[in-house]
Amino acid sequence: MKKWLILAWLLILVALVSYHFGRGQAAFAYRQAQTHLADAQKLEQDGHFDEAIDRYGETLAALPESDEPPPDLALRRDQLRLAQIRSRFQLGRLAETLDSLNVLIEDIERDHGANSALAEDARDLLGRVHYQAMVALQLESAEEAIWKKHWELARQNFRFLAEHTTGRRNSLDRRNLEVVIKSFNLPQDAFAAPAGGATTTAGLATTKPPPPNAAAKRWRTTDQSRRSTPTGSSPQQTTATAG
Numbered sequence: 001m002k003k004w005l006i007l008a009w010l011l012i013l014v015a016l017v018s019y020h021f022g023r024g025q026a027a028f029a030y031r032q033a034q035t036h037l038a039d040a041q042k043l044e045q046d047g048h049f050d051e052a053i054d055r056y057g058e059t060l061a062a063l064p065e066s067d068e069p070p071p072d073l074a075l076r077r078d079q080l081r082l083a084q085i086r087s088r089f090q091l092g093r094l095a096e097t098l099d100s101l102n103v104l105i106e107d108i109e110r111d112h113g114a115n116s117a118l119a120e121d122a123r124d125l126l127g128r129v130h131y132q133a134m135v136a137l138q139l140e141s142a143e144e145a146i147w148k149k150h151w152e153l154a155r156q157n158f159r160f161l162a163e164h165t166t167g168r169r170n171s172l173d174r175r176n177l178e179v180v181i182k183s184f185n186l187p188q189d190a191f192a193a194p195a196g197g198a199t200t201t202a203g204l205a206t207t208k209p210p211p212p213n214a215a216a217k218r219w220r221t222t223d224q225s226r227r228s229t230p231t232g233s234s235p236q237q238t239t240a241t242a243g
Contacts, residue, residue, distance in 0.1 A: 033062035040083070049087040056084040075118065078108055082122055089125065094133045101126050120165055124173070127157035128230045131180055138188050154180045158230065176230040 040055035060080050063073065081104050089097045105126065108119045131154040137147035158180055161173035 030063070033059050036062055037080075044083070044087055044090075047090075049090045052087040053084050056080050056087065060084075074111055078104065078112070078118060082118065082125070086125060089129055089132075094129060094136065097129050098126075098133070101129065115164060120161060120169065123157050123161055124176075127154045127161070127176065127180070130154035130157065131183070131230050134183070141188075151180065151184060154230070179230050 036055055036059040040052050040059055043049075043052035043055055060077060063077060063080075081100075085097055085100045085104060088100065101122065105119065105122045108116065108122055112118055130150045134147045134150040134154060137150065155177065158173055158177040162170065162177045165173050
């Protein structure tokens with residue numbers, strides 16, 4: 001009887017150790033990540049974008065490491081990467097934002113599909129970043145060829161979304177496409193300077209031209225109506241979930 005009790009106790013210890021170093025560790029990591037995520041989202045909502053970037057990074061670091069993460073974990077990581085990039089955009093770091101966002105979109109389309117909700121959110125942000133780059137470059141009296149590249153890329157992204165999304169999302173994408181198209185012929189003084197004056201255009205001159213297969217008939221308009229800005233959802237457009 002005593003041997004059976006000892007054996008049972010040892011089995012309990014093995015189970016506890018296995019849980020602690022296995023599922024227990026993962027559960028603790030998710031709880032930690034969820035705490036960091038709540039802080040990051042609050043910081044972003046309050047406009048503390050530098051701190052939000054750091055906190056999103058801590059959320060990513062807290063998630064369990066895996067060479068082959070399950071699909072839900074991979075999705076969460078990419079949602080957090082997008083949230084981090086979105087905060088960087090709010091700080092006006094246009095070239096840095098574009099570099100990171102283009103890499104992320106390649107990863108998202110490979111891992112989650114070009115028509116996934118996350119891919120649509122990322123392309124929406126990409127369109128708005130290119131549009132803001134176009135505005136900032138025009139305000140700095142940059143060469144026409146440079147700001148036109150960003151106008152064209154903004155148009156392409158919103159046109160792609162307008163042709164592939166559905167429901168309420170499609171209505172928003174079509175309005176944003178219209179805003180971009182109408183902006184082409186507006187005079188420079190129709191554009192307002194970005195709030196806070198923190199936008200930097202450094203590095204934008206080396207932006208790659210649109211790929212040949214994305215070239216399409218350029219839509220223009222003579223409408224000189226008041227300039228609008230492509231509209232996105234709230235700052236929490238992509239709801240990152242850590243656990």
